[in-house]
Amino acid sequence: MISRDCLQQSSLMAYKNVYQLLGVAFIVGLASGRALKADEDASPRIGIIGGGIGGTSTAFFLRQLYGPKLTIDVFEAQKVGGRTSLIRVNGEDYEAGGTIIHKKNIIYEFQDKGMAFTTTEDMLRAMGDDLLNMTRHTMNESLQHIGLSQRFIDEFAAAAVKDNYGQTLNAHGFLGVVSLMAVEPDLWAIQDGNKRMAELLLRESKANLIKGSVNTVALIKDNLGTGSVSYELDYTKATPGSDKETSESREYDIVVVAAPLNEGSKNKISFADFPRDVVTFKQDYHKLISMFVQGKVNTTAFDVGSQNELPAEIISIAPGCFFNSLKKMTPVSPNSKPDTPLKPEEAVWRVFFNKDPTEEEINNLFVSHSDLRLVDWWAYPEYQAGADLPPFMLYDRLYYVNAVEAAASAMETALIGGRNVALLAYNQWHGHFDKIDEVQLPSPAENEETKKSEL
Template identity: 30%
Template sequence: MARAARLLPALAALLAAAATGDARPSKIAVVGAGVGGSAVAHFLQQHFGPRVQIDVFEKGTVGGRLATISVNKQHYESGAASLHSLSLHMQDFVKQLGLRHRREVGGRSAIFNGESLVLEETDWYLLNLFRLWWHYGISFLRLQLWVEEVMEKFMRIYKYQAHGYAFSGVEELLYSLGEAAFINMSRRSVAESLLRVGVSQRFIDDVVSAVLRASYGQSAAMPAFAGAMSLAGAQGSLWSVEGGNKLVCSGLLKLTKANVIHATVTSVTLQQTDGKPLYQVWYENEAGVGSDYYDIVVIATPLHPDSGSSITFGGFDPPIAVAQGPFQPTVVSLVHGYLNSSYFGFPDPKLFPFATILTTDFPSFFLALDNLCPVNVSASFRRRQPQEAAVWRVRSPQPLLRSQLKTLFRSYYSVQTAEWQAHPVHSPHGPLPRFMLHDQLFHLNALEWAASSVEVTAVAAKNVALLAFNRWYQDLDKIDQKDLMHKVKTEL
């Protein structure tokens, strides 16, 4: 079944090439080798075939926001750490690359409001349900139904993509999945949407806010669509890749035999030949300044002003203006040391039973705290107890001060940090950008402005590859189609 799904794009490429006298693109440029760039290189090759040269430009490290840090001779995730079980593209990559899921090591969570723990998970599923019901009535059931409905509709994208359909803008994509309701969810806040379906304000303040802070560093004022995708992560089972999530990126680039060029792309300028666009990509590295010509260009990195991407576009009429808001700075500190459990109300560290602490919207210097497992988990591995030195991951909006580290830890051996522009600052008033910047120039990260996660990026990568393919062969019926659910059913 999976093999057949992989053969379909190649067959479609052959048929399209035969119909057009094999006018395939000769060269494609991808800017960025994070999960978006690696996945789009892979999908583009699946669609256009192995004879097309794909150059992937990377100014930093392959993996981008999928990265690890070494502490005490072990590697730990310092960027995106966990994936939802319904991440179908990521699941498929892992299978194709012969990678494995990391062994699950259980751990309990609690929510801290600055003074006490407002909610504590137990080892007993029924007791957890009872506690939720006791504190918040049926709000948690209402939340679950709301998230499930959003996820069910979002999953339609895999069917559309399997049938070759693509979207030129985020608005068109969202509309095809959930019609006006999804567009409204990108304009309305999480809090407003949940109150409408009967979730209590207290549940939003205590639980929903804590999950949103931990995943996005943002509050329940963020748009409902992005919020629902993040809350789905809190409900479903999570997984990660044995050896590190970034292995997916290096694996896909190797599988694709993409030509990885370590350089910073500075600009893309439009040149025309025989009425067809040709893009000149300018880049620089220690060897100097260079440029090359491409039929198709995919920008697979955020383009907001603080992203450091600083790519300019020249020769386009009308000019290309990617107006996007700011990103959320997030600092990940990996602290090897002894947790100060007294701060959370447990003077005896042996009695502190939690592996994860989430925080509510109180003015706090940290967003979440996790007792980490390394990316390679042996069969004999066990999570360190709080009375032992362990590796803790602290997420905070700013670098932690010494006094803040002293608040969270009794003592520590080392602190290593990674500073990220983690996610867009999702705003209900923000624009819904377009994937298509020009005829064959695309921006994959447009979808991040609706929701930002590894799997959403992989979905955007597949969409951009299909968009490029359908546009190249002028299969315009496969772009921005409405009523796709009905069409897809009748095509089956």
């Protein structure tokens, strides 16, 4: 049995299935976007480390900005899509990582004007001082400050951050707002899997995909004061049809790191021959285990009479409870057929845990199961109020897309981070310094004027 504490404090939330399976229309829309200004003459060599949404969107937006002559290499150690990937259960595919996408947010207005930011702090400040301040306070404090009741915060907001980030009300307030957005209606996902987004961004970018793991970024030329640098990327590549790995290197004028600089990461990147440390911040990542099970939930444990009475999602906010959430999953391809027809009571469930589950814990949740898979993630940062917000720029022409994750980790923020880095690299290369961190926010009087004219 699951302990009463764990159950009594669980929020039983039946989220409506919010998927709006939009197919590839989103990417087609992105691909038809007009380049700000394509400069045919200047074409730096660009190396991007990481083929998730962050890296592939950087490649996509760089291509839009610079035009066709640019050489872009994208290094990917595992699979394009990164933390968006699929898992197959009973012959059908389910999202194993990034699952739901939120609709448009305000940062695009700056990006549409070609503005870029050198730090996550500057980016948040441009969106409003209140949002930046939220990263300095806990979620509990921030949500109280905007007038939400303590009961709503304790029951609803705590469940939103536990389900979406495996964390508590001690996470910072900006993450709190993003977590609440993730339980709104009008969320969507991409038919056939969200990893299609990274695959199509890569295809449209016409970048070269190099299947290898980058071990070192070395500074090999530095004309101090001019911003002119060269980097060498040393990487290991698997040899097709053999166990052997080969070591190779390539030179670039611009390097983009589009993978978390997390100590625990499997494909750790070192920085060599720099006159100073380039990674002066700490980004610890949260370990999350996703378990996929086709089976029968232990209804007695949740005090419901039958499988049909179970809500689509159960979230636990009890401190010390062994699981975070349990959710009935929908396959990513609506027309796909399972290997064996599903009985209504044998749905596919996803359970999130903050640590490896024991067999006993699994048996507490499921009375029977026919298929069970575990995926181990360094999922997102551990969020703390007032922690470092890393910069997008690590050194001259060396950029870091995943700085954005310190504000909030999501597919959409990865895309925003990628576009910001593309704009930053382009603006710096062409000396468009007026488009970097130079956001003129409307004064309160101007805001009032706008409100009046809207009435």
